[in-house]
Amino acid sequence: MSAEFKFHPVSHSWVAIHPNPKGVVQFIGGAFFGTFPTIFYRYFLRKIFEEGYTIIALPFRFTFRHWPIAISLLREQGVLAEDITQIAKRLNYQYDIYQDKKKYYWIGHSLGCKYITLLEFLSNDWETILEKIPEKIRKGQLQQIKDNLSSIPKERCNIKGQPSLLLAPDISDTESAVPQPLAFIAHSLDRLGLGVLPTRKQTQYLIKESKLFNLTGMISFDKDTIAGSVTDKDKSPKIQENSDVLWMLQNLPQIQHQELPDTRTVKGRHCKHLEPVGNQIGEYVVDLNPVDKFIQPIKFRQLEGVAIKFLGELKHKELLLRSSKITRSAA
Numbered sequence: 001m002s003a004e005f006k007f008h009p010v011s012h013s014w015v016a017i018h019p020n021p022k023g024v025v026q027f028i029g030g031a032f033f034g035t036f037p038t039i040f041y042r043y044f045l046r047k048i049f050e051e052g053y054t055i056i057a058l059p060f061r062f063t064f065r066h067w068p069i070a071i072s073l074l075r076e077q078g079v080l081a082e083d084i085t086q087i088a089k090r091l092n093y094q095y096d097i098y099q100d101k102k103k104y105y106w107i108g109h110s111l112g113c114k115y116i117t118l119l120e121f122l123s124n125d126w127e128t129i130l131e132k133i134p135e136k137i138r139k140g141q142l143q144q145i146k147d148n149l150s151s152i153p154k155e156r157c158n159i160k161g162q163p164s165l166l167l168a169p170d171i172s173d174t175e176s177a178v179p180q181p182l183a184f185i186a187h188s189l190d191r192l193g194l195g196v197l198p199t200r201k202q203t204q205y206l207i208k209e210s211k212l213f214n215l216t217g218m219i220s221f222d223k224d225t226i227a228g229s230v231t232d233k234d235k236s237p238k239i240q241e242n243s244d245v246l247w248m249l250q251n252l253p254q255i256q257h258q259e260l261p262d263t264r265t266v267k268g269r270h271c272k273h274l275e276p277v278g279n280q281i282g283e284y285v286v287d288l289n290p291v292d293k294f295i296q297p298i299k300f301r302q303l304e305g306v307a308i309k310f311l312g313e314l315k316h317k318e319l320l321l322r323s324s325k326i327t328r329s330a331a
Contacts, residue, residue: 013058013059013080018049031060067118068144071122073115074149106163106164118198165218167307219257
């Protein structure tokens with residue numbers, strides 16, 4: 001049965017259902033571009049679909065409160081598992097896969113990655129870790145998490161066993177969300193308790209303390225001035241401090257990583273923060289952004305191939321970890 005790449009509105013998401021899927025990829029993009037993922041990320045999502053994955057494109061919703069958005073993705077996953085199953089049955093597609101949590105993957109770009117990292121954090125003993133944060137900060141966030149999780153079935157309250165791939169992760173806070181000339185507004189919002197929660201530093205603390213992220217991959221871009229890159233280690237202390245890519249590599253040694261482009265094979269070409277954005281026109285990928293790549297020959301693109309490779313390797317790692325746990329429990 002041929003696979004037609006076509007998105008349908010299902011619940012609060014857009015879904016491209018593969019007739020014989022080997023997995024389900026849930027994608028959430030960055031601010032603005034992620035609001036219309038089926039348009040701005042179309043080429044990237046189509047290549048993942050063609051590899052044999054059903055695609056769930058989760059539209060980005062802008063807010064300074066990141067916990068409710070992250071947890072809403074868990075709620076949406078449960079709803080879509082039922083809805084897509086029924087649609088697949090009507091289409092005579094394979095449908096058992098949608099009831100298996102271990103067949104789901106996450107891919108995020110830019111700020112969308114922050115939501116995925118928060119879900120990973122919630123997959124462990126998160127209350128114990130969160131209680132170590134000063135009470136003034138913790139109190140509101142702890143209750144907010146509990147309130148949002150209360151409406152989700154217990155078996156759906158984490159993403160254990162679900163590999164995740166972070167593309168140029170931007171662990172944003174209020175200052176990142178407000179244009180630099182208006183930085184004073186960001187500081188005022190934070191002082192009033194109206195800024196982004198959790199903050200960048202709080203999120204870093206939660207990630208570092210979670211002891212998870214064993215099924216996480218990261219793809220960074222060599223000329224990325226937003227999420228950062230490996231090359232930031234040789235730059236000024238300020239740039240190093242603001243580089244989320246560098247921070248993750250330093251604090252999550254278990255994370256699988258590759259930076260694009262690999263200059264050993266693609267000389268003279270570079271990748272910026274919006275590399276995943278683009279649509280195909282003929283033999284080119286176009287993102288219509290003059291400050292980014294604007295137009296790029298498909299033959300030079302590496303991202304989609306590397307992302308597909310990562311998905312396979314992360315699933316293999318998940319199977320090995322699962323097998324190891326079974327062996328230990330039987331011993």
